[in-house]
Amino acid sequence: DIYVLVRAADEKHGLERLRSELRTIAPDRPVRKDWLDRIHPVCGDLTQTNLGLSTTRWNTLAEQVDSIYHNGAWVNYLYDYGTLRAANVGGTNEIIRLAMSHRPKVLNHISTTFVFGWSAKEVLYEKDNNQDLDLLDFGYSQSKWVSEQVVRDAMRQGLRARIFRPALITPSIDGRGGSFDIAVRLLTFMVQHGIGTTAANQVSFSPADQTADNIVSVALQPASLDKTFHVTRDDYASMQDVTSILADLSGKSFTHYPITAFIPQVTSRCQQGDILFPLLDFFLRSTDNIAAMEFKRYDNANYQRYRDLAPLSKADPPLEDVVLGIWRFMLHHQLVNR
Numbered sequence: 001d002i003y004v005l006v007r008a009a010d011e012k013h014g015l016e017r018l019r020s021e022l023r024t025i026a027p028d029r030p031v032r033k034d035w036l037d038r039i040h041p042v043c044g045d046l047t048q049t050n051l052g053l054s055t056t057r058w059n060t061l062a063e064q065v066d067s068i069y070h071n072g073a074w075v076n077y078l079y080d081y082g083t084l085r086a087a088n089v090g091g092t093n094e095i096i097r098l099a100m101s102h103r104p105k106v107l108n109h110i111s112t113t114f115v116f117g118w119s120a121k122e123v124l125y126e127k128d129n130n131q132d133l134d135l136l137d138f139g140y141s142q143s144k145w146v147s148e149q150v151v152r153d154a155m156r157q158g159l160r161a162r163i164f165r166p167a168l169i170t171p172s173i174d175g176r177g178g179s180f181d182i183a184v185r186l187l188t189f190m191v192q193h194g195i196g197t198t199a200a201n202q203v204s205f206s207p208a209d210q211t212a213d214n215i216v217s218v219a220l221q222p223a224s225l226d227k228t229f230h231v232t233r234d235d236y237a238s239m240q241d242v243t244s245i246l247a248d249l250s251g252k253s254f255t256h257y258p259i260t261a262f263i264p265q266v267t268s269r270c271q272q273g274d275i276l277f278p279l280l281d282f283f284l285r286s287t288d289n290i291a292a293m294e295f296k297r298y299d300n301a302n303y304q305r306y307r308d309l310a311p312l313s314k315a316d317p318p319l320e321d322v323v324l325g326i327w328r329f330m331l332h333h334q335l336v337n338r
Contacts, residue, residue: 003040003061005051005072014041024178025209046072046091051098062102067219070095071110073144077182077282080139081146088143089150096154099161107161108219111148113204113230113298114141115165118289125299126165126228135289138282155226162224164215166231167204167298173321175328177208182279187246187326188335189276193269194252196243199259200294203239204232205322210314217310218303230300233316245323250336259294263287275335 008014018041022031042061045052053061072095074087092109099107116124117136129148136142148163155161170184171177183205190196211231218224243254257265263283270280307313330336 001038001040003042003065005044005046006041007045008041008043011041011043014043015039017041021178025172025176046094047086049094051091051094058098059102062098065098065105067106067108068095068099069108069110069215069219073110073147075140075181077138077140077279081142082139084139084143085146088140089146092147092150096150096159100154100157100159104158104160106219106225107151107154107159108215109148109151109161109163110215111151111163111165112141112144113165113167113232115145115148117141117145118286118293120292120296122295123297123299124230126230126302129228137289160225162219162226163228164218164231165229166206166211167233168206169208169211170205170322171325171329172207172209173317173325175325175332177329179208180275180333184326184329184335185276185279187242188330189266189270189274190243190254191246191250191252191330191336192274193265194254195262195265195269196254196256197239197259197262198256199240199262199291200238201259201290202297203237203242204298205237205242205319205326206231206233207317207322207325210317214303214307214310214313217313218306221306221310224302224306227302227306229303229306230298231303232298232300233319234300234304235316235319236297237319241319242323245320246327249324249327250338259291260287263290 004018006014006017008017018039019031042053042057050058070092072091074084076084096107099105116130117134119130119135129152130145133145136145151161151163168183169181215231218229240256247254266276267280267284270276331338
């Protein structure tokens with residue numbers, strides 16, 4: 001059985017929210033009854049003490065649950081640390097208390113490669129944790145860095161856990177998904193305006209469904225406990241590789257700029273109402289940092305090893321398929337014209 005923390009007035013409302021999200025993922029398929037029989041909404045809130053649960057509900061979960069997947073966070077690149085702290089850090093503290101209450105449980109903590117901030121280190125290894133808080137200048141990265149340290153502190157106190165650091169998560173290959181995140185917004189804008197960049201920054205786009213499958217596959221292996229995993233693509237790709245595929249799919253040509261010229265192109269073209277406009281200030285103040293990261297690469301040796309040992313894991317799909325999924329998502333949500 002799977003217990004899902006959800007903000008809702010009651011379990012009926014919570015179940016409808018979950019059903020709605022499942023329909024977003026697969027609107028042409030009915031939600032399977034055997035799934036619904038196993039899925040139990042838990043009405044609560046990451047920002048509240050005891051996750052906003054009654055003492056009875058908290059104790060029941062603490063006694064029954066075996067494993068926890070903590071993927072809850074407030075993802076926003078504009079808000080400061082103080083705004084995001086309650087959900088991202090406080091929520092992690094409450095999840096750890098649940099994991100260590102009554103009987104031991106395994107925590108699978110979903111972190112992010114953003115814990116490295118704008119690090120320009122040549123290779124970022126899974127054993128690295130940016131201990132000096134180097135180049136963490138925006139609230140989301142700061143809050144996720146702190147929440148990861150909270151997990152590490154608990155591991156030193158006996159918590160059994162794994163830490164997963166995905167990079168950029170994209171829609172499924174068939175174009176399903178409901179998140180208009182930074183990658184979708186930027187790529188949509190680039191297609192609309194026919195601009196790209198020659199920057200050599202590593203771009204690691206992973207479809208959401210494949211990422212989830214592989215995190216679970218790795219987590220089902222007892223030998224993977226107490227390790228950190230960079231959930232990134234095995235092979236290097238740049239944004240120019242991505243826009244080359246988008247050019248074939250869209251029939252558009254792209255003008256490519258060095259990163260120091262690309263960001264000014266974005267800021268000069270972006271208007272209020274554009275899908276990228278809410279993140280314009282973030283890009284404007286991050287130009288120099290993005291340029292400095294051009295030759296940074298992510299090591300994912302642990303992730304490759306345990307993923308490849310798992311019988312139900314999935315190898316990286318070709319980059320063409322990943323970008324096709326993003327393109328299908330754009331078309332489905334009418335973000336671009338065919």
